[in-house]
Amino acid sequence: MSQPRLPVGQEAVSTSSLLSTRLVAAGSVLMVLMPLAMWLANRSAPLMLGLGAMTFIAAAVAAGRAGEVVARLRSLLATPLGLALAAFLAWALLSILWSHRPAASLRAWAELVLPAVFALAIAASGRFRPQPAWLRALAVAIILASLLAMVELASGLSQRAELGIGKLMSFVFNRPAITALVLAVPTIHGLWHMPAARRSDRILAVLLGLTVAALALRSESASARLGVAVCLVCWVASAYWPRLMLTAAAIGLVLTMAMAPVLGLAAHNWLPSVILNRFAVMTGQARIDIWQSFGEVVRVRPIAGAGFGTSASMDRHPVAAEVAPEHRVLLGVGHPHDMPLQAWVETGAIGAGILLAAGLLLLARLRRLPAREMAPRLALFAAAFAISVVGHGAWQGWWIAVLGAGILWFGPGAAARQGEDHG
Template sequence: MSPAVARLRASGAVALILVPPAMAVANRSSPLVVGVAGLLFLAAELIEDRQAALRRLALPLGTPLGLCVLALLGWCLASVTWSPFPLLSLRVAGEFLPTLAAAYLVARLAPGRLPPGTARLAGLMLGLAGLYVVASLATDLAPQKAFGQRVALFVFNRPVMTMLLIGIPLVALLIRSGHARGAALALGLGLAAILRSVSGAATLGLAAALATWAVARVLPRRAALGLAGLGLGLAVALAPIEGDLLHRIMPEALHERLVQSSSRARVAIARSFGAAVAADPWRGAGYGTAARFAEAPVAAGLEPEMRSMLAVGHPHNSFLQVWAELGIVGAALAATALLLTLGSVAKLPRAELATVLALIAAAAAIAFVEHGAWQAWWVAGLGAAIAWTREGFAQAAAATTRLRPSALAR
């Protein structure tokens, strides 16, 4: 390895481990940080072996999962042609696609090429990010006031969700590599930040991750994968009727307990977007139109009380947003991609499979109740989380290779 390649990879690793603290300080920073990391790793690979780098990047795109994702992206771009707000659609794509590319670069090129000790430093950075969040909330957001930043409790919602995504594979990696102290630091401070924050989505994602991890460790492999597939399938299939279901089954007492989560408003929003899906279920209103959905032609035919809740910007459910913007074709492609993802990890060892399923469960739970589908900070966080997941695979494979000669000698 040349000195230039080593420096580029080390710099990329620094950028990767800075994602959690950067998000804690500035909650929209992850696309920039992941973008820098992706470019640094790409530059290193192109210098070392350009042809190998291009093959490494192109290989997954020819798999069934890769082709399905490309088809979904193609449908997104095709839908711009019938979008009532094509400039808005293109602007959303202009934010989403570069971040998706950066996340892909990091997820493909960082694993197996990180300098020794990177995971331990990443655990330290994750712990420091959690400590910053806890300290800020305990001091009535004193750092935000001092720096002239926005003073609101929800400013840490995105950081703690990002910390959860990254923390799942990173803590598992630290434990498997024998760094129990680093894992305990990252886990303890990360959990404290999530539970101390006002992010109900992060708490829900944490609960889903823990439950799924436990199930995957106990149940047979097929049963665990089957339950995960059922959960993802239902998340997509039930999204258009989520609002109506919750409207019928949620008692008033539960709404009172969830008043800080604005549960009544969320149910009303889900009902409104569900009504829009029912009015145009086939192709949707067009990619990226959620921000102006109340002005879309499909909204004109809805009842006035339904139209008013379409102005919130997105349905707080990524699966429902896909239905509303991309119709049944987009929803079918998204569901297929999710199930193919499960298929691609089905043969992993049990410990690694449990980690992957926990990450998928956390991401799906958050996506079902929180942000817009195409937000760049979310994609960047997922890319970093996948990079750490694959780094765990790479280290496990390297350990197996090192043990093989001694095992044969015995």
């Protein structure tokens, strides 16, 4: 006996709904696979986020919600934080006018903007929601990526050598280690506090935390180890003293941004040699020398900076001629190894001031959350900022994509609703 057919209109709606559901599932799988993709190719996060953005936007369009996407996007951009970030991107683009290599600066700007746009598109789509099943899958993916990285490190990268993929250098796992940390924070929080959380979920959350910490300790990334330590301390302290930790984070942000131009000079004069000697060459005196060299660039161009993306070839910038001869050589290392200092160098006091305002606005938004929700977000903010203070190039696409993914795993639906409330 034949099945009754749906009317043409209902059939179309059913097909669109099924397509939207499948696209959401595909996008969620892409988000889950990011840590494994970063283990295999440590710059792949923007690609995964971009593919995810395409699928989630397509899912919204298939569901007939394109108008809602546009409205949600406007609401997100109209928040004070959204306006501050947009202002920084606009000023960074304008500063390319006085770059000595405009084409290279424009590529650097695009590398920063594209992953930010991808993350914003996913949030605006309203399609990505970290359901318990996806959180469990992400936890397993992070653990698997971390274990694979540790196995390779223990074997001297023999697997990679046999397959002939990637660079045969142990530092290639620094980015995957940082990725694992950033994505683990919302995952652990989600597993622990999900409605009707099972004992197995909390065991998985503990295993995830231990595995990520083990990878940070095993890797060559001092930034990852610093991030894990800051994250743990801040998370625990915020759970007991949320207002105090928010105030401390705000003060630390202001002081760090304000001191960036004289960071090298201050570290050279005040940091005891007994502390410096505990670090590797590139994380000790050499890094302080780099900070001093780029700090001189800030003093030459304090207001508008040298132009966005110019750190990569600062030794060839006309401003290098105005730097003391003994500090010119280290202008060729590629970046200042410090995000606040890089913001000052490339975009001057104007760009650094806008970024500082954006950071304070973010902390102000966290202040409105209950302590249980605020603590992991503040911990991620503190860990990410600590990593950026000692890490490599500030605008790298993989870093922006990973941060965007970490924020999304806390729940973009909630973020979008807050944007609508405050738009």
